[in-house]
Amino acid sequence: MLQCISGIISTKYPFYGFLMMGLLLSCRSEIYFEGAYCIKNVDVIDPLEGLKKGVNVVVKGNKILRIGKVGELKLSPKNVIIEGKDKYLIPGLWDSHVHFYFDQQLALHMPELFLSNGITSVRDTGGAFHYMDSIRQNALMHPKTHPRVKIAGPLIDGNFNVYDGSVLPELSIRTRDVRESIAETEKLVVKGVDFLKAYEMLSPEQFEAIAAIAAREKLRLAGHVPLSMEITHAISLGLNSLEHIKNLELEAVKNSDSMLLARRDMLHNKSLLSGRQLRANIHRAQKQFAVDHIAPYTYQNILDTIKKYNSYQVPTLSIYKVPIYKIFREPFWRKSFELLPKTTRDQWEKSLLGSNDKINQAQKAFSDWIQKTTGAMAKAEIPLMAGTDTPLGYLTPGFSLHYELELMVESGLTELQALTTATLQPAKYFRMEDSLGLVKKDYIADLILLNENPLEEIARTRDIYAVIKDGNFIDKARLDQLQKEISEGLSVSALDQ
Ligand SMILES: [Zn+2]
Structure with missing residues (x-):
């Protein structure tokens, strides 16, 4: 319907047509993802495609719900946002x-x-x-x-x-x-x-x-x-x-x-x-x-x-x-x-x-x-x-x-x-x-968010900011606490608590 109207306008009044289409697109593209979280502006490293800079990744449940370039997949500020700038997301x-x-x-x-x-x-x-x-x-x-x-x-x-x-x-x-x-x-x-x-x-x-x-x-x-x-x-x-x-x-x-x-x-x-x-x-x-x-x-x-x-x-x-x-x-x-x-x-x-x-x-x-x-x-x-x-x-x-x-x-x-x-x-x-x-998109959200680029030096896979397992975002503080609990012999299955 929207495409139809803008099509008519753009034939009769080309300038207004473009303007309106722009407005419509910008409104439409700011998306709110309910019950999800968004890793914003992260550099993704994909085994097939290599490094993709400036990407928004939306995780909902245990899956990657959406993924898109920052300019193309616009996030509403209402979303739960995890700042991904200068970070690297790998499987x-x-x-x-x-x-x-x-x-x-x-x-x-x-x-x-x-x-x-x-x-x-x-x-x-x-x-x-x-x-x-x-x-x-x-x-x-x-x-x-x-x-x-x-x-x-x-x-x-x-x-x-x-x-x-x-x-x-x-x-x-x-x-x-x-x-x-x-x-x-x-x-x-x-x-x-x-x-x-x-x-x-x-x-x-x-x-x-x-x-x-x-x-x-x-x-x-x-x-x-x-x-x-x-x-x-x-x-x-x-x-x-x-x-x-x-x-x-x-x-x-x-x-x-x-x-x-x-x-x-x-x-x-x-x-x-x-x-x-x-x-x-x-x-x-x-x-x-x-x-x-x-x-x-x-x-x-x-x-x-x-x-x-x-x-x-x-x-x-x-x-x-x-x-x-x-x-x-x-x-x-x-x-x-x-x-x-x-x-x-x-x-x-x-x-x-x-x-x-x-x-x-x-x-x-x-x-x-x-x-x-x-x-x-x-x-x-x-x-x-x-x-x-x-x-x-x-x-x-x-x-x-x-x-x-x-x-x-x-x-x-x-x-x-x-x-x-x-x-x-x-x-x-x-x-x-x-x-x-x-x-x-639609893949299971088993991911790691890294602080540095492992394509420059592979040892950087150790420099972990967060681990995402089945969609569950486990931040560095929790990971550190977990390791502390293991080494002190405090936990048998600390993650379940
Ligand atoms: Zn063996």
Whole structure:
């Protein structure tokens, strides 16, 4: 109607027409959003579009209701306004490789540790199902105060399982043959895991059976390359995410066939070693040799296969670099221990008392090679996801994800690519890219408001002004208070109060 009137006026009296249209537009465009809040004049960093300056973002309920340039989306002063000038809005971050089950005392505080560091979603890559399910359910019940948790349940391992609960925690299920692998995988499917994780001691036949179930159920299959196989084979069967780039190097050498035969021979395990010892022996016999003898053509062929199958790579650079380079001895890392609950802090400090600054050169070469490979993968446009393996290796939950992003950039990714590994890529991995991972209209409002531009320096993702979880605006004062409560051991689930 309005358009119609202004159309008539503009034909008969062009000048008045323009004037009136201008008036109408300016009145119309000052909008009041009831029951919402508006982040005004903020610089948005979108994984797809990069930096967009001067944007108004309206959040209502748990969604981004509207988003528009300051000049185009005009806000009525009646709105609840959060001044966004000189601040940067990015999607909430994911840590795509965590283990709640590893330290159950610390796990009570992990949701708050993640959230107070801007981690709004995590992917748990191994723990007993009933335990992990309770953590996931708790997160689902409190979406405004807990990070989203996606779970694999236990690792599905072979006859000599590595994490069998003797020395290492019981993160895995032992499956002695194909029949048991199928039965256990089917059970996890029925229980409702978000993805599956296959482990190193499986036979090719067991792995293939698990991969077939994952494909049938349209579940992602994460894992390590089983030592009885080579990476290109595992990926062609459906290993669509690889953790730690584990065992890639074993195929990247000229004589990979004979190395595979030697591994299979060792896997017969005539001396009946534990899975943990057996795996360690095989790694000792082959890993370093392989990294020292990478054949460029074979290596490139592996990257091409990963790319062809669009297999997500979670290099977990921190779990290599922090212990190997002894980053945990550096003051900035030690300071992060202050974020931990006291019992964990004391435990970590105590176990680090005897550490020296001697770096194992072979391990260092391996860590450097993993970073180089991560850079090569980024160049080849292989999808990467940022994950840490926290709380293993003295990696403080939440804090360490920001370090992982720094290592991504150190490995050759641009700052925007690094951000994408912790935002859009995991959303795509879980097929949630239509609702999560971008700063976009109708998307879930999981966001971080930063004081500085992380595209200039990635470490600035640490400089948090506020975290928005499921639309809930949690300001810096509340985040600081939360961290204080955790470190003083005052809160078990402070955000719920
Ligand atoms: Zn792990």
